[in-house]
Amino acid sequence: MLEAASRVDRGYLMLAAECATPGGVALMVRHTSGFLRVALTQDIAYRLDLPMMVVPDAHPPSRLFTVTVDASHGIDTGISAADRARTARVLASPTSAPDDLRRPGHLVPLCIAAGGVLERPGFAEAAADLARAAGLAPVAMLGEVVTDTGRLADEAVLDELCRTQGLARVSVDDVIAERRQASLAVVARYERCLAAGKCLEVLVADLRGATDHRAYVFGDLDDGRDVPVYVHRECVSGDVFGSADCACGQMLRDDLAALSAAGRGVLVYVGSARHRVGRVSDAEHQFHADMARYAAVTPPTAGPTGALSPPADSAASMVHQSATALTYGVAADVLKLIGVRGVRIHRFERSAADEVRSRGLAVAEETNQPYR
Numbered sequence: 139m140l141e142a143a144s145r146v147d148r149g150y151l152m153l154a155a156e157c158a159t160p161g162g163v164a165l166m167v168r169h170t171s172g173f174l175r176v177a178l179t180q181d182i183a184y185r186l187d188l189p190m191m192v193v194p195d196a197h198p199p200s201r202l203f204t205v206t207v208d209a210s211h212g213i214d215t216g217i218s219a220a221d222r223a224r225t226a227r228v229l230a231s232p233t234s235a236p237d238d239l240r241r242p243g244h245l246v247p248l249c250i251a252a253g254g255v256l257e258r259p260g261f262a263e264a265a266a267d268l269a270r271a272a273g274l275a276p277v278a279m280l281g282e283v284v285t286d287t288g289r290l291a292d293e294a295v296l297d298e299l300c301r302t303q304g305l306a307r308v309s310v311d312d313v314i315a316e317r318r319q320a321s322l323a324v325v326a327r328y329e330r331c332l333a334a335g336k337c338l339e340v341l342v343a344d345l346r347g348a349t350d351h352r353a354y355v356f357g358d359l360d361d362g363r364d365v366p367v368y369v370h371r372e373c374v375s376g377d378v379f380g381s382a383d384c385a386c387g388q389m390l391r392d393d394l395a396a397l398s399a400a401g402r403g404v405l406v407y408v409g410s411a412r413h414r415v416g417r418v419s420d421a422e423h424q425f426h427a428d429m430a431r432y433a434a435v436t437p438p439t440a441g442p443t444g445a446l447s448p449p450a451d452s453a454a455s456m457v458h459q460s461a462t463a464l465t466y467g468v469a470a471d472v473l474k475l476i477g478v479r480g481v482r483i484h485r486f487e488r489s490a491a492d493e494v495r496s497r498g499l500a501v502a503e504e505t506n507q508p509y510r
């Protein structure tokens with residue numbers, strides 16, 4: 139596994155712990171540093187009574203190693219490939235209990251973020267997510283590939299290893315893309331007659347945040363290219379009850395009317411996460427409150443595009459940026475699901491356009507209107 143197809147500065151060998159065999163672990167030991175970690179969920183670490191090796195000192199912590207372990211039964215010293223394969227299988231078994239492991243040992247369990255690779259784009263999360271995607275326990279062995287001269291392997295070495303051993307090559311970015319798309323599903327389509335005009339409402343369930351999103355499709359999207367798009371974040375007080383504290387409701391009505399008049403385009407209505415999965419969702423929940431607090435103390439400034447936004451280095455700006463990126467990222471995934479390939483975004487901000495591009499959609503033209 140690589141970080142991304144375009145960033146090949148190190149590579150990991152990975153093995154679903156449930157499938158660990160002496161031969162598989164021997165291959166890992168032969169081609170890696172031999173320091174094998176086992177990525178697993180915090181729930182599993184809790185069930186198996188695996189405390190942290192040290193108290194994490196960073197926020198968020200970069201590595202959550204637990205105490206090291208060996209299987210309690212059926213092994214010799216614990217260091218051989220056969221012994222480590224057995225220990226890995228004990229870690230992955232849903233029936234294992236704390237007594238099935240002894241501490242310290244020769245494998246290092248490593249706890250992953252609860253939201254997996256969508257919360258923390260690390261190799262550990264990607265390994266566990268891949269195992270889960272294969273229908274196995276989210277427990278996976280991993281180790282960095284090194285050369286015989288003791289350096290981290292470069293692209294040529296990794297290519298050769300994959301070729302000679304018949305290994306699949308995947309990147310953390312691939313796992314992120316797969317999980318984003320797999321967590322969305324179209325659950326219903328309705329012909330709607332809105333105040334703005336007739337359109338198709340597509341209801342999309344989002345398993346990540348236990349919420350749903352809506353796409354309001356006007357006209358025919360044809361080949362899905364160059365589609366005019368507006369993106370709205372759910373704001374119940376503004377959209378439904380007409381709160382005067384924000385401009386959400388008015389913008390929503392204006393944008394639906396603009397799409398109806400144009401006869402083609404999509405308004406993506408991004409729902410708020412009902413359950414918090416990591417800091418980014420927190421940021422989305424806090425968005426309106428923080429922007430309101432920010433607006434009370436500092437008048438927004440006009441940026442180079444004319445869009446109004448908080449000063450770049452303020453805490454409110456960071457919240458705003460991450461909430462914007464999150465919203466537009468979700469919107470891009472919804473658009474891809476309904477067949478959109480390229481967009482013209484309205485009311486864009488730079489971070490929004492970048493996020494949409496990073497999800498693989500072409501951004502043909504950005505029509506900016508001031509953020510209100």
Ligand SMILES: O=C(CO)[C@H](O)[C@H](O)COP(=O)(O)O
Pocket residue numbers: 175200201259260261262263
């Ligand atoms: O020990 C490490 C690097 O030597 C890593 O923390 C470990 O391999 C997991 O990778 P990531 O931090 O990307 O999840």
